[in-house]
Amino acid sequence: MHFRHALITLSRLSRRSIHSTTKCPSFSDPLSTLVNHATPAIPSTPDDTPPLKRRSRNKKADSILDHSKSSISPVDSDTASPKRRGRPRKVVDTPDDTSEETTLAPLKKRTRKPKTPNEDHLAITHGSSHHTSLSEFLSYADTANLSPTSTVYRGTHYEYTVADALEHLAFSLTRVGRASDLGIDLLGTWSIPSRSKPINVLIQCKAEAPKPSMIRELEGAVVGAPVRYRGEGTIAVLAAAKEATKGVRDAVVRSRLPMAYLNITTEGRIRQFVWNYAAVECGLEGVGVSLRYLANGESEATLTWKGMPCSKSSPKPRRVE
Incomplete structure (x- = not known):
């Protein structure tokens, strides 16, 4: 009876020692020993998470760029664009095909067309209709x-008188x-x-007495004359109703x-x-x-030429060798 009690006590003591050794292993044991004494591991499921990416230096700039692209929303074509002040933008039609194979045509140089002379400078129009x-x-x-005493009448009458007198x-x-x-009365x-x-x-x-200032006025009139009446090959003439003084x-x-x-007098006589x-x-x-x-x-x-009378009605004198 006592012997049986002693065996039971001994078996209980051995179980406690085994549990104490398995639950509290010493830190001096190697890692393999710790794994062997531990409880059996539960099988883990395969990890589907992607591997960690390397952190790049331009991550912040790339994130800002992606954020700006995502924030831009396509503009509805039906909505009216806000009005701009000043000159409107020039709309350029772009082709739908933007592939790399398409090539742009070479730009053409802009050439200015030569200016053609105005018809008003070539044709002489009458002063009155x-x-x-x-x-x-x-x-x-x-x-x-x-x-007949008005300035318009006297001036127009004298202009036609000068034209008729010089026809001879x-x-x-x-x-x-x-x-x-601009001071030009007759052209021809x-x-x-x-x-x-x-x-x-x-x-x-000028249906009056001439003055030296009229010569300077005539020089200014040549500048504003039609194109073919400027420069070489044109003579500017002042016709007045009185003889020229020394100053003129x-x-x-x-x-x-x-x-x-x-x-030229008002009656049409050429005196000087x-x-x-x-x-x-x-x-x-x-x-x-x-x-x-x-x-x-x-x-x-x-007028004379080489000492011989010269007029419109008379034939041109022949030059004697």
């Missing part, structure tokens, strides 16, 4: 009840004077024996432009015709002026 000659003007003045000296003129004529050509082609002439008419003649001589002065050295170089070399006396005792200036 109501009259183109002295006779037409007189009938128009009667119809319009234009006073081989001038072909057109009245272009109007409200804003002058045929002289010394040249095969006519000379361009630009005439300013000196102003004509000092001018660098080819210039001449004509004294002088020009400067620049006009001689322009084509008046060999051309002179002489006086012709009329039956009533008055005199009239006529």
